[in-house]
Amino acid sequence: DVKVTQSSRYLVKRTGEKVFLECVQDMDHENMFWYRQDPGLGLRLIYFSYDVKMKEKGDIPEGYSVSREKKERFSLILESASTNQTSMYLCASSLPWQTISGNTIYFGEGSWLTVV
Amino acid sequence: AQTVTQSQPEMSVQEAETVTLSCTYDTSENNYYLFWYKQPPSRQMILVIRQEAYKQQNATENRFSVNFQKAAKSFSLKISDSQLGDTAMYFCAFRIANAGGTSYGKLTFGQGTILTVHP
Numbered sequence A: 001d002v003k004v005t006q007s008s009r010y011l012v013k014r015t016g017e018k019v020f021l022e023c024v025q026d027m028d029h030e031n032m033f034w035y036r037q038d039p040g041l042g043l044r045l046i047y048f049s050y051d052v053k054m055k056e057k058g059d060i061p062e063g064y065s066v067s068r069e070k071k072e073r074f075s076l077i078l079e080s081a082s083t084n085q086t087s088m089y090l091c092a093s094s095l096p097w098q099t100i101s102g103n104t105i106y107f108g109e110g111s112w113l114t115v116v
Numbered sequence B: 001a002q003t004v005t006q007s008q009p010e011m012s013v014q015e016a017e018t019v020t021l022s023c024t025y026d027t028s029e030n031n032y033y034l035f036w037y038k039q040p041p042s043r044q045m046i047l048v049i050r051q052e053a054y055k056q057q058n059a060t061e062n063r064f065s066v067n068f069q070k071a072a073k074s075f076s077l078k079i080s081d082s083q084l085g086d087t088a089m090y091f092c093a094f095r096i097a098n099a100g101g102t103s104y105g106k107l108t109f110g111q112g113t114i115l116t117v118h119p
Helices: none
Strands: A004-006 A010-013 A019-025 A031-038 A042-051 A054-057 A064-070 A073-078 A087-094 A111-115 B003-005 B010-014 B019-021 B024-026 B032-039 B046-052 B064-069 B074-079 B088-096 B107-109 B113-118
Touching: A004 A087, A010 A019, A019 A031, A019 A087, A019 A111, A031 A064, A031 A073, A042 A064, A042 A073, A042 B088, A042 B107, A054 A064, A073 A087, B003 B088, B003 B107, B010 B019, B019 B113, B024 B074, B032 B064, B032 B074, B046 B064, B046 B074, B074 B088
Parallel strands: A010 A111, B010 B113
Antiparallel strands: A004 A019, A019 A073, A031 A042, A031 A087, A042 A054, A064 A073, A087 A111, B003 B024, B019 B074, B032 B046, B032 B088, B064 B074, B088 B107, B088 B113
16 A cells, blocks of 8 residues: 655644654655645645656745655755644655556645644 | 635535535636545545546446536535445545646645534
């Protein structure tokens, strides 16, 4: 089974802190994603990566950056955390979209981030 | 830009009964994929069912089936013989079929519907 692991389930950080959310997948997937989930808004794409060192902005990239130095790892970085970034963050991975299997996206369990 | 709308924030159903969750979407694209994802209270999101827009036949996966109305841009999920384990939040999602351009890799989700199955 595909496993997408997010290193931290629950985090509490202070305003202005730099926050790292780590995600690792074990199925050699090319695509990796970071979503943010908020009540009433569903999931919104923050950033997407389709290869090592490649990244694309999603719908809400402001205040975030990402790093993909290795294929299996995709990190989300909050340069200076703010209270409006309190949310559930979901990492996901998939094969390339061009493949049939690429239409299945696998999610991690999520990281609850509270910024105080 | 693509949008996905789930107009039912919450639904409930009795065990063994049938329930339908609604989803509408807006796009100018002709080739795309539609998905229903389930997020149980444990928070692990899992794929329930997938529909290719070019296929007229509605997708079915065991107790889960969809009613895909391309002209109406509607994609509802029917759960038959509901079970307690079906209690979860359900998300409808959309993706353009052809990669490339600024929409490359983007999976757009609806707001979600919380489904509660009562014993």
